[in-house]
Structures are given as structure tokens and as C-alpha cells.
Amino acid sequence: MSRATLRDVAKLAGVSVATASKALNGQPQVRAETRERVVRAAEQLSFSPNTLAQGLITQRSGTVGLLTSDLEGRFSIPILMGAEDAFGSDQTSVFLCDARGDTIREKHHLRALLSRRVDGLIVVGARPDTRTSLGDLPVPVVYAYAPSDDPADLSLITDNTGGGRTAVDHLIRCGRRRIAHITGDPSYSAAQDRARGAVDRLTEEGLTLAGGEVWFGMWSEAWGRGATRMLLDRCPDVDAIFAGSDEIARGVLDVLHEERIDVPSRVAVIGFDNWSVLAVNSRPPLTTIDLNLEHLGRIAAQRLSAAMEGTPTSGVETFPVRLITRESTAPLR
Amino acid sequence: MSRATLRDVAKLAGVSVATASKALNGQPQVRAETRERVVRAAEQLSFSPNTLAQGLITQRSGTVGLLTSDLEGRFSIPILMGAEDAFGSDQTSVFLCDARGDTIREKHHLRALLSRRVDGLIVVGARPDTRTSLGDLPVPVVYAYAPSDDPADLSLITDNTGGGRTAVDHLIRCGRRRIAHITGDPSYSAAQDRARGAVDRLTEEGLTLAGGEVWFGMWSEAWGRGATRMLLDRCPDVDAIFAGSDEIARGVLDVLHEERIDVPSRVAVIGFDNWSVLAVNSRPPLTTIDLNLEHLGRIAAQRLSAAMEGTPTSGVETFPVRLITRESTAPLR
DNA sequence: GACGTACGTGAAAACCTTTTCGGCCCGCTG
């Protein structure tokens, strides 16, 4: 395969480049018969227009940058996928850049992306805490997952507080009253927010946390196991555990299983993240909260498109999470 | 921030665009003093060259496409990361496209990428079986993880056979003699290859598989659990289990734990993939085989660069895997 | 003082496409 240009096509069709261009782009001022000839010539040479040249003149590159710090992580990928399919793949392609949490690498990538004249930028954080704004750029930017600290930017985030509330609400509806919350690193706003949502819902019901307080620790199975042992020790009549992540939930389930405490009949367990390799394969399969990240990605793409068309928005938009019920929770009795 | 062009810079510096270009690109035929003036002007306007225009004339877009079918999966990401850092991020940016296993979507993406004049293409499969070649393209292509069926293409794959051999070799060195192999879907060449490597190594040692044959099934924890129960039933004196994936290994560990069979003192367990969320957090942490995919990605980028520079290669290159020892294996006694 | 050389600079072409505008031809109207 070689590389035909529009001029080659025009020559083969016996017309000028201008006409060839119009023919291929569906412009009306070209006779049907001529158009047909051009189209055939283009096919014959397997012509595909040089997007660089197009971008040069339309001032639109048809590309966007996705700047992440969480490539190995599991948050940016679903967002990326959502974004990818919200932009028609023929219209817009996405440049993926992973800054690996390094600010200077991020600057570097940013520079490269601007140099490539991306039409917009999606910035995905590694954790849901606010991050510093990229400042004023010549292209629109959407922050996803981790919000920008500048209210003039547009940030799209998941509703962690609502997630905590939803989780506890589900447990209450299952008839549970002695609900504990084991979660991860307290320096994560996600941990704080989920806990707050959980406690709020309990309070509404006139309940307090089993175990007396939130069990903060680490985002790991090991912590889930350790905390569960301590919890059972201190509060053996607990009838539900809300884990701050699916990893933690796996640890919780593991210990309950070891102690021959049946899930869900005696203790219900709910996780967070819907990380399917963990949630689907656990014993029993884990009820959990899905962050709906593909949706977030799709919306990010839409907002970015809107901004590119000239109608930017700003502020923080919060998106609801979704309860995924599996078998680790069930009504009492 | 606005968008300065080279002309603006030139005007501000009081030189022609030609001179400005040469000054910024380190061409020798510019007086030092002039260069300095241009550079300052460029900084002042925060000029960044339009890569589209550069690409148009140099016939190099400085981009490559990464075409995958496994974005949600865990194979393409490490490869992508390896590739990303092998290309200097300032030299080359990567377009990420996920075909989601759909051939027509793949064609679509391919068309778009060629239209964007990518300088090269990396194709990553979702599973390690051979895939049909994309055929003759105007840019070099490297197939990674899943090899192309056309020997004229260059394919980079992991050594699954060697991995199976390495796993069993390690178990043998731990003094194990009654080694079973529980693995996934037999339609995957990965499953077949790993099994073959395992059996070969056993044969060299004059051993046969505990349980009589390879236990093919599914790539899931549940199958790992089920198979282990059957295995213990039929062959209670097994002293090592080689699991075809870390997921399966988790299932294996789970049942052994349930049956109060100590790992590694009575039965050693080794997994495959080094999927860290599974392997690191298991009880005990899992010895496993790492596919070294970042390395594969880096090599893919290097081979692609070489091909872009005019020295293409072809055939299938196989890359060694790596044993990661944790605590689920140990010498007997 | 004439000439050659080296160096620094600028004009212009090239990359490929889109779009505007002018021109041509045809048929129609008055």
C-alpha cells in the first residue's frame, strides 16, 4: 500500500483537486457523474485524506488528550473507554498519556499535547482528592474523578458520600441494625466521604456504627482481615459489614468464612468499586457499589465536545453510583 | 493563553520565519546573538510549534497507534506503558484504540489511524492465540502478545511453554514430586503451551502429573476451587499445585485453607500472571510467573522505531517470563 | 585594489487539503 494524495485521485478522475475534494466531502456543487468518477478513483487508489493537512486548515486536529496518573490503576481505564466511545472513533482520536503521578512529567506531556494541537483535554486523577488546576489553557479541559481546585474549571466526580449512604441504606433495608464500617486510608477523601455518607444514613435511622467508630486502615485484603478479627472480638453480634473497597471486602469475607460465620444469613457484607475480578469470584459473590466510571467518561467526552463547540461549563458535577446486588447481602430471615 | 505562530515569533525578534525556524531547531547557520533573540521571543509568546504543520512537511507525524482488543483486560496496559516510555514522550505520542474484539471496529480504527498518518502501529491481542494479519500497510506494524499468522510480520510473544517449564522446575527444586496442574480454558493456546512446558519438565525428571492429567477448565477462582476439591479427592498426597493463572491459584489456596492443608509446608502453590491484586494479597502471598509485559512493550516500541528508521524485522520473537517467589512455595522440610 | 570565501539571512517552494471566488457554458426569458 502506498500513499495516494488528493492530487493523484484528481488526476486519475480527470478533474481538479478542488473538485475532487468537493466530490469526496459531499459538497453539492458537483455533478453526480463526476462525483462517481472521483469516488471510484479514490477507492482504486485506496485514498485516505491526510488528517494533518485537514487539521491545519480547519484549525481542528480531531484529537483530544487524556492525561492520567492512574494507568495501571483501574479508574482511568473505564473512563477512557467511556470517553472513547462517546467521541465517534472516526471523528476524534485520543492521545493517552500517563504522568505516573509526576508533576514534571505531566507538564511535559501537557506541552506535547498542546503542541499537537489537541482540541481538548481530559484529566483523570489517581485518587478522588482534589488536585491543582492546570490553569488557563488554550483548549477546554475536563477534570474527571479527581476534581480541580479551581471552581472555574469543570470537574466530574463520583458521589462517594452518596455511595456510603446507598450501601448502608441497602443493609438497613435488609433488616440489619448492627452495621460496621471497615475502610481504607483515612487520608483519602474517598474514605472520608463514604464513611460520612454511611454514618449520615445510620443517624437518620437512629443507629450508630457497630464497633463504635469507622475502622480506617489500608486499602488491602490484609487490613480487611485484621479489622474483621478485631471487630468480631469487640462486637460479636455485628450483623452487617460495609467495606470501603472490594479488596477489603474480600478480607472480610475470608475471616467470616474462617470463623464459620455464614454470609449473608448471619452477617451481610457489601463492598465498594465493583472490581469484577474480586467481586464476582468471591464466596459468596459480592454485593457492591459501582462507580459508573464509563458513564463518567462518556459525560466527560460530551462536556468536552460542548466546550469545543463553544459552550463551556464549569463547577463540579457529581454523578450517582449504582448498587450491584449479588449474594453477600440478603434480607434477614 | 493564545496561539503564537512562528511568524509572530519572527516578527517580534525582527527576523524572517526561516531564520526563526533555524534558530529554534538548533541549525548551525544562525548567529548566536540572533538565536538568543529568537529564543527569547518564543518564550515571551510561549510559542509551541504546530506539530501538524511539522508533520505535514517532514512526512512524520510523530505518532503511533496502539490497537488493542483488551483494554479492560490486564495485558494491554503494561504493554502500553512499556511502549509509552520507550518512545520518548516528547518525540512520539500514542493513539489508543480499543476494538473491543470486533473486526469491523478494528478496520474502522485502522482507517482512522492511517488517515492520521501514524508512523507505526502496535497491535495487542486479547489472548495469546495467533490472529489474522492486518496485511500490507503503508506503515510498519508490530504484533504484541498475540502473534500474527503471517510470518512476514513481526510478532512479539511471551514464552508460555517456558513459563510452564519454569513453574514446574521451581516446584521440583522445592523437592516436590507429586505435582498437579490446574488450568483454564483448553481452547487458549496459553493453556496448552503452559501445560506442555510443565509436562516436558516433569518428563525430564521421570515424573508424571499428579491427578494423571492436566485439569483444564475455566480461568476462574470457582474452577480453581472445584478442581482442587476433585484433585484432593482423587489424589490426596499431592504436594504441589501449578495453577494456570493467579485467579485459579486463589481458588486453589482457598480450598486448601478450608481443608486445613498448610501452604507451603504440605502443598506448594504457584500461579501465573503476577496479577498483583490477587497474588500479593493472598494467604500466603503467591509465588507466580510474571509475563514481563512492560518489557515486551518496550521492545515493541524499539522494533517499531527501528522499522520506522528503515530496518524492519520479521518473524516471531519469544520473550522469557520471570519467576516471582513469594511465600506459597518453599523447600520441603 | 580585485577577487574569493565564509558566514548569516531571507525569499520561496513544498507538504496536502479546504474554501472562496471567478469563469465557462448552457438554457431560458423578454
Add this chain to the structure above:
DNA sequence: CAGCGGGCCGAAAAGGTTTTCACGTACGTC
């Protein structure tokens, strides 16, 4: 028959950069 309008096409400019080549100046050499 003159004039006019509409339909179709091509010439040319534009977009931002790199590169080639020619030009001008200053200097050194004979």
C-alpha cells in the same frame, strides 16, 4: 438576439512549518 441566471468546475489562497538556494556583507589573500 441580447441578457441573465444557474449549474459545474478550476485557480488560487490559506493554514504553519522546514528546507533549499540565492543574496549580501565582511573579511582575508594575492
